[in-house]
Amino acid sequence: MAKRKRLEKKKRSTVRERQWDQKPEADFSHDLARHRRALVKLPEHTVYRNPLPAHFATNATVVSHARKWAFVRMDKESGAAAETQLCLIDERLDEDDASLLAPGDRVLVEQDQDGNDVVRGIGERKSRLLRYAPRHRGVEKQLIAANVDLLLIVAAAARPPFRPGLIDRFLIAARLGDVEPALCVNKMDLVDKEPEHVSIYRELGIQVCSTSCVTGRGLETLRSLLTNKISVFAGHSGVGKSSLLCALDPQVRVFTREVSEATQRGKHATTASRLYELHGNIRVIDTPGIRTLGLWNVGPDELALYFPDIASFGGDCRFRNCTHIHEPGCAVLAALAGEQLAPERYASYKRIRETLESDDR
Ligand SMILES: Nc1nc2c(ncn2[C@@H]2O[C@H](COP(=O)(O)OP(=O)(O)O)[C@@H](O)[C@H]2O)c(=O)[nH]1
Numbered sequence: 001m002a003k004r005k006r007l008e009k010k011k012r013s014t015v016r017e018r019q020w021d022q023k024p025e026a027d028f029s030h031d032l033a034r035h036r037r038a039l040v041k042l043p044e045h046t047v048y049r050n051p052l053p054a055h056f057a058t059n060a061t062v063v064s065h066a067r068k069w070a071f072v073r074m075d076k077e078s079g080a081a082a083e084t085q086l087c088l089i090d091e092r093l094d095e096d097d098a099s100l101l102a103p104g105d106r107v108l109v110e111q112d113q114d115g116n117d118v119v120r121g122i123g124e125r126k127s128r129l130l131r132y133a134p135r136h137r138g139v140e141k142q143l144i145a146a147n148v149d150l151l152l153i154v155a156a157a158a159r160p161p162f163r164p165g166l167i168d169r170f171l172i173a174a175r176l177g178d179v180e181p182a183l184c185v186n187k188m189d190l191v192d193k194e195p196e197h198v199s200i201y202r203e204l205g206i207q208v209c210s211t212s213c214v215t216g217r218g219l220e221t222l223r224s225l226l227t228n229k230i231s232v233f234a235g236h237s238g239v240g241k242s243s244l245l246c247a248l249d250p251q252v253r254v255f256t257r258e259v260s261e262a263t264q265r266g267k268h269a270t271t272a273s274r275l276y277e278l279h280g281n282i283r284v285i286d287t288p289g290i291r292t293l294g295l296w297n298v299g300p301d302e303l304a305l306y307f308p309d310i311a312s313f314g315g316d317c318r319f320r321n322c323t324h325i326h327e328p329g330c331a332v333l334a335a336l337a338g339e340q341l342a343p344e345r346y347a348s349y350k351r352i353r354e355t356l357e358s359d360d361r
């Protein structure tokens, strides 16, 4: 009976043989025909909204996703047999102004009549990490992770060299997205002492953790920082994000698709973020190397507010709308000259301000 139904459909369909019939749990597929067949059987009232109305409870967490598909981990209470499963994403879900889903998202998964699991709705986000990412045409807002408690900005003490630029951007992104930031300086085995700029961040009140995957240094401190939280690891490619995951839990199978399984050009696999559950109630979203972090929702004139060290001097400038770039009587420039402000932080401020001004057109 089921077989006949399928044959009839095949005749009408212009789509090639569906290999996923043999192994439905296989990798992501962009077979939209399967998607539509699953959706067409749903009565209209089952289409929920993004975000979900409060009376619909979510029952799963997104692990990773492609355009039309998501890997989710079902909540234990939902009684699902397989804990991690591949779902279709209801294509009638409204796309937010950023990407539709991200690892860490809470979703409602339901089965359609054929037993396909379908993501029907997305729960409200308590935090989000967003960026403007370059895309085929112009830029696009991209949701990197959702519902995270901690943004662990990973940098290397050396190889690649410690550079504060991206760290400063991530600190702003964390504030914008309601996520607590922390800094991890990895590869400490390669240096005799901590890079000098690290103290700037300690003075800003940011928790700093110095680690080495080679010697195991600092891993216990890192572990206690991450326990009972969902964290996102972010930073330049090659600083050791994936290695830290393996060092924290050697059992975990880390997927690194950036280089090997490249889409077209290795470094552009931007959507390969994935949620890992490590031993000891540690949940981490590993992101592929992020080289640039476009900020959203912040204008050039507000930027100083996101640099607490700069803002603390800004109140004493002669002009209330001082940009701290060239004005006479600027207290920030005076602090810089008097070595009360780290030149690297001021350089970041200036650089970010310039890009925000050019974004503004
Ligand atoms: N010396 C040293 N090398 C490391 C350390 N952590 C990672 N690496 C190496 O750095 C390279 C990049 O690591 P990977 O985890 O892929 O970086 P990711 O791109 O941030 O995920 C690999 O060759 C790792 O073996 C460390 O603590 N010390």
Ligand SMILES: [Mg+2]
Pocket (backbone or CB within 6 Å): 241, 242, 243, 256, 286, 287, 288, 289
């Ligand atoms: Mg990696």
Ligand SMILES: [Zn+2]
Pocket (backbone or CB within 6 Å): 314, 317, 322, 323, 324, 325, 327, 329, 330, 331, 332, 333
């Ligand atoms: Zn000023």
